[in-house]
Amino acid sequence: MISTHDLVVVGAGFAGLYTTVHARRRGLDVIGLEAADDVGGTWFWNRYPGARCDVESIDYSYSFDDDLQRDWRWSERYATQPEILRYLNHVADRFDIRRHYRFGERVIEAVWDDPDQRWTLRTGSGLEVRARWVVMASGCLSQPLLPDIPGRDTFAGRVLQTSSWPTEPVDLRGLRVGVIGTGSSGIQAVPIIAEQAVELVVYQRTANYSVPAFNRPIDDDEWARQQEGLAHRRAVSWHSPAGSPWSSHPVPFADASEDEREQVFEESWTRGGVLFAKAFAGVTTDPVVNDAARDFFERKLAATVSDPDVLADLTPTGHPLGTKRICTDSGYYETFALPHVDLVNLRRDPITGIEPSGIRTASGLRELDVIVFATGFDAMTGALTAIDIRGREGRVLREDWTRFPVTHLGIGLPGYPNLFPLNGPGTPSVLANMALTSEQQGEYALRLIDHCLAHGYTSAEAREDAAQAWTEETARVAAGTLFAGADSWYTGANIEGKARGFLPYIGGFRRYIEHAEEVAAEGYRGFVLSRR
Ligand code: NA7
Numbered sequence: 001m002i003s004t005h006d007l008v009v010v011g012a013g014f015a016g017l018y019t020t021v022h023a024r025r026r027g028l029d030v031i032g033l034e035a036a037d038d039v040g041g042t043w044f045w046n047r048y049p050g051a052r053c054d055v056e057s058i059d060y061s062y063s064f065d066d067d068l069q070r071d072w073r074w075s076e077r078y079a080t081q082p083e084i085l086r087y088l089n090h091v092a093d094r095f096d097i098r099r100h101y102r103f104g105e106r107v108i109e110a111v112w113d114d115p116d117q118r119w120t121l122r123t124g125s126g127l128e129v130r131a132r133w134v135v136m137a138s139g140c141l142s143q144p145l146l147p148d149i150p151g152r153d154t155f156a157g158r159v160l161q162t163s164s165w166p167t168e169p170v171d172l173r174g175l176r177v178g179v180i181g182t183g184s185s186g187i188q189a190v191p192i193i194a195e196q197a198v199e200l201v202v203y204q205r206t207a208n209y210s211v212p213a214f215n216r217p218i219d220d221d222e223w224a225r226q227q228e229g230l231a232h233r234r235a236v237s238w239h240s241p242a243g244s245p246w247s248s249h250p251v252p253f254a255d256a257s258e259d260e261r262e263q264v265f266e267e268s269w270t271r272g273g274v275l276f277a278k279a280f281a282g283v284t285t286d287p288v289v290n291d292a293a294r295d296f297f298e299r300k301l302a303a304t305v306s307d308p309d310v311l312a313d314l315t316p317t318g319h320p321l322g323t324k325r326i327c328t329d330s331g332y333y334e335t336f337a338l339p340h341v342d343l344v345n346l347r348r349d350p351i352t353g354i355e356p357s358g359i360r361t362a363s364g365l366r367e368l369d370v371i372v373f374a375t376g377f378d379a380m381t382g383a384l385t386a387i388d389i390r391g392r393e394g395r396v397l398r399e400d401w402t403r404f405p406v407t408h409l410g411i412g413l414p415g416y417p418n419l420f421p422l423n424g425p426g427t428p429s430v431l432a433n434m435a436l437t438s439e440q441q442g443e444y445a446l447r448l449i450d451h452c453l454a455h456g457y458t459s460a461e462a463r464e465d466a467a468q469a470w471t472e473e474t475a476r477v478a479a480g481t482l483f484a485g486a487d488s489w490y491t492g493a494n495i496e497g498k499a500r501g502f503l504p505y506i507g508g509f510r511r512y513i514e515h516a517e518e519v520a521a522e523g524y525r526g527f528v529l530s531r532r
Contacts, residue, residue: 044085053081076216163185177199283321
């Protein structure tokens with residue numbers, strides 16, 4: 001039997017849980033649909049060894065409830081996947097939100113009924129729900145990519161994917177393991193897999209920039225200091241370009257002396273991981289500053305990797321530092337000094353196929369017991385285009401988006417009334433702290449719904465021209481950076497045939513909020529609000 005609700009929230013990760021909690025607080029009849037068997041989103045699926053967030057735990061957590069912030073004690077500076085999953089479970093229990101979700105329900109179809117002004121969603125199991133409003137909190141990196149390597153399905157050993165790692169423990173002790181992919185997931189998993197495997201072969205297509213996390217436990221003193229400064233830290237984060245309290249060195253690179261530059265790079269380096277890209281303001285916009293950061297990185301790498309051939313293979317070329325997300329590692333480069341670990345540079349020695357006994361590259365066959373695919377995602381758009389979304393007048397989202405996703409602030413899609421993606425193309429999302437972007441996005445969608453309910457509107461749909469203008473603005477700000485020139489999942493380049501263009505909004509979290517608030521203050525400018 002089909003059930004009818006005010007709102008459907010698709011997804012039970014950071015954004016979905018926030019939206020469901022706050023929809024309930026408003027008294028909306030909300031149903032959540034989640035493909036996984038439980039809450040957690042990204043942190044439910046990506047439970048590979050070494051999985052850890054690259055944003056500090058104190059920042060990568062909800063800010064909306066002071067008691068929650070005080071009661072939840074993070075144990076490490078960068079939280080592991082199990083700890084973040086425990087946190088999201090705690091949030092679900094604390095706000096009694098699980099009962100509003102149907103788990104194990106993957107949405108496969110969403111159809112707009114214009115006369116009724118409602119969506120009907122259908123899941124793989126055949127469950128159907130109707131609702132006036134739909135929030136798609138289905139994730140930016142949730143549609144895994146499994147490359148179509150010839151013979152992939154003939155492998156006789158075990159195949160694992162970092163993005164859908166089994167829930168039961170995986171024992172790799174004594175096994176020969178191949179890891180394909182050296183993005184954040186591969187780079188985090190490799191050192192841990194190396195501790196178990198008897199042989200480990202890392203297949204690298206593109207060398208990435210990775211900076212040590214300098215992770216550490218948070219002791220009681222540090223925790224007390226963090227709690228004391230938390231209100232200020234949150235306020236700074238909400239007004240920052242990336243939703244975290246860190247900013248670049250106040251003196252421009254050009255005005256800094258050689259010594260000062262070296263000191264600033266060293267300090268940002270020891271701050272850890274992605275924060276290195278913030279050393280100076282111009283790291284990802286000015287080639288001169290970028291080159292200086294790259295030079296510093298290369299010196300650190302050379303001091304870590306002694307074998308000159310391995311060092312050459314691990315040295316990134318072809319994309320400026322920071323234009324693919326800098327990886328945050330714990331002992332990645334050091335792993336290649338171990339006698340049972342080999343690096344295969346696929347640019348020189350490409351994979352020709354997978355066979356029952358292992359992976360064959362141009363230079364020969366490596367026999368393996370396990371292949372781990374750490375090969376990334378159909379980012380930003382994949383979770384939406386995986387669903388057959390049919391809007392007004394028969395529009396089909398996955399067809400519209402073959403050209404490029406055109407959105408008004410990411411939230412509004414012309415042709416698809418009342419369907420609000422969170423953290424989608426045209427939002428800061430993956431370039432900022434997703435815990436805060438999820439709060440901002442969820443709240444914004446709910447306020448738009450509040451506005452409609454208060455005025456008796458039955459639909460809110462982005463206008464074509466507003467969406468076109470925002471998409472052009474997103475491209476314009478990206479063009480002022482070094483990002484647009486790099487092949488990455490930010491630009492759709494990791495998927496053959498995917499429309500190319502910079503997907504997230506890189507103008508900054510705060511600037512995005514200002515744009516969005518202006519739109520709201522003008523009665524949701526750029527949206528057509530109508531009554532039926
Ligand atoms: P990423 O960052 O997209 O990394 C995927 C990796 O897999 C990357 O090294 C790819 O090389 C590699 N890849 C993809 N397809 C192939 C094939 N066919 N052959 C060889 N290698 C391949 O995904 P992650 O899961 O690591 O991280 C995603 C985000 O999660 C990360 O940025 C954080 O924000 C959290 P390529 O670079 O495309 O040459």
